[in-house]
Amino acid sequence: MSYAKPPVLQGTAKSDYENYVRTDELLSLQKGPDEWEHRDELLFAVVHQSSELWLKLATSEVIETIAQLKGNNLREAHRLLSRAVLCILQTHSALDMLEKMSPWDYQQVRRALGHGSGFDSPGFNGLRKAVPQLGKEFHRLLGEEKLSLLDLFLNDRKYEDLYQLAEWLLELDERIGLWRQRHFKVVERSIGMKVQGTQGTPVEILAKLNFFSFFPELWDIRTEITNYALSEE
Numbered sequence: 001m002s003y004a005k006p007p008v009l010q011g012t013a014k015s016d017y018e019n020y021v022r023t024d025e026l027l028s029l030q031k032g033p034d035e036w037e038h039r040d041e042l043l044f045a046v047v048h049q050s051s052e053l054w055l056k057l058a059t060s061e062v063i064e065t066i067a068q069l070k071g072n073n074l075r076e077a078h079r080l081l082s083r084a085v086l087c088i089l090q091t092h093s094a095l096d097m098l099e100k101m102s103p104w105d106y107q108q109v110r111r112a113l114g115h116g117s118g119f120d121s122p123g124f125n126g127l128r129k130a131v132p133q134l135g136k137e138f139h140r141l142l143g144e145e146k147l148s149l150l151d152l153f154l155n156d157r158k159y160e161d162l163y164q165l166a167e168w169l170l171e172l173d174e175r176i177g178l179w180r181q182r183h184f185k186v187v188e189r190s191i192g193m194k195v196q197g198t199q200g201t202p203v204e205i206l207a208k209l210n211f212f213s214f215f216p217e218l219w220d221i222r223t224e225i226t227n228y229a230l231s232e233e
């Protein structure tokens with residue numbers, strides 16, 4: 001006796017799992033052994049494609065957060081931002097895998113990449129475009145309460161929802177920044193520092209981006225709080 005139920009979803013696969021996840025299409029998105037310059041192309045493709053998916057989800061959660069903030073739904077925004085942060089964490093650990101590829105093997109993989117560059121990553125560019133709008137909504141909400149950032153941080157429990165929003169924004173900023181720093185080390189370990197990337201960008205440019213922040217004011221407020229505390233002594 002078989003307990004297997006026949007597929008009911010649209011699609012040509014033999015099960016609804018495969019129809020829904022679209023495994024046929026998904027698993028044919030990587031080159032096969034007969035097309036490889038080097039067998040590590042599979043590792044390279046899986047890390048990049050999975051990272052693009054996590055970044056796609058992160059961007060989608062950030063865009064929905066902006067909509068929720070426009071409707072003043074701060075709790076829902078916290079929930080969505082916690083997801084976006086977890087997406088970024090997934091891309092952190094995916095980077096570890098690339099360090100299991102030797103620098104010489106990467107040079108063989110690199111031959112297959114043409115002028116492909118991470119600067120053209122749709123996932124990362126989606127985040128780059130959406131995240132600043134979070135800051136715009138945060139400052140609107142702050143303005144509506146007639147609060148300065150310092151007021152908010154000195155009265156964090158009174159304005160708990162707004163304070164938590166500030167902390168989630170900082171968390172997202174920190175995790176994206178840590179991804180950049182981690183990626184920079186992976187690049188250094190794979191191809192070195194005093195060279196150019198596949199699009200001719202000097203790798204040293206990436207070092208400068210390590211200091212970029214979406215919300216510098218949320219970092220600077222820490223200094224302001226310390227100075228305020230010292231002035232009170």
Ligand code: HEM
Nearest residue numbers: 048051098117118119121124187190197198199200201209
């Ligand atoms: C061995 C692995 C990797 C190497 C050697 C590498 C190399 C580089 C280099 C040299 C650049 C500077 C621009 C250029 O010339 O292309 C760059 C930028 C970038 N790469 Fe990678 N990369 C690797 C893995 C990844 C992965 C897994 C992702 C995931 C999406 C990624 C995303 C990016 C992004 C988003 C940028 C722009 C950085 C920014 O705006 O801060 N890279 N990469």
